[in-house]
Amino acid sequence: MLVVLCEHAIDLGWIQNNPAKGVRALKTPVERQREHLPWPDWAVEKFRTEASELCRLIFEIGVGSVQRPSDWLRFTWGDYDGDMLRLRQGKTDKPLILPCTSALKAALEQAKLALGATPIAARPILTQPNGNPMTYFYMAKVMRKERLRLGLEAYDLHALRYRSIKELAWAGCDDDEIAAYSGHATKAMIAKYAGEARQEMRARQAREKRQ
Incomplete structure (x- = not known):
C-alpha cells in the first residue's frame, strides 16, 4: 500500500523517490492462510433463530445476494423493488440484477417496517443505530461479536458467499446460473464450492x- 501511495506522491511532485520500493513483504500469518469455512446447516439455523435483528439482516443480505461483504454495504433502498436488488459490484464494476430469496425479502420488509416510513431511495439498507451508513469495520465488529456469542466464530462473513454458492449448487444450478448471481468473472471458485456441494449431494443420493 505504501509503495502505491508513494508512487502517487511522485506523480504529484511531492517527493522524488519511493522509500517503500523494494521493501520485503511480510508473510501472511498462518491463521489468516486458512480457507473460509462455508456455514453448515446447523450454524445457519442457529444464527437465523438466535441472532439479533440487525445481524440477521446482514446475514440474509449476505446469503441472499451471493455478493462479497463489501458490496452488502452498497445496497440502498432505491436498489430494492420488492423482489429484486440491483447492484454494481465494487470489485468488478459489473451491474447485476439479483432476485431476492424469500428469507431476504422477509428481512428487508421487516427492516423497512422498522423505519416507520418509506425510506428515501438513497438511504443505505445497512445503517448504524444512529442512522449513519454502516462501515465495513462496524459490520465486521457487530457480526463477530454475535458469532462469538452464539459459538459460531469459525464461520466468517466471506464464508456466507461460499454458503450461497453451495445452496445454488444443491438446488441444481449449473455454473453459468451461479455466475449470473455471484458475478464471478471466472468459474474457478464456483467450481470449487459448487463442486463440493454437488459431490455431497450425489453421495447422499448414492x-x-x-440403503
Missing part, C-alpha cells in the same frame, strides 16, 4: 440407493 447412500439412499445403497
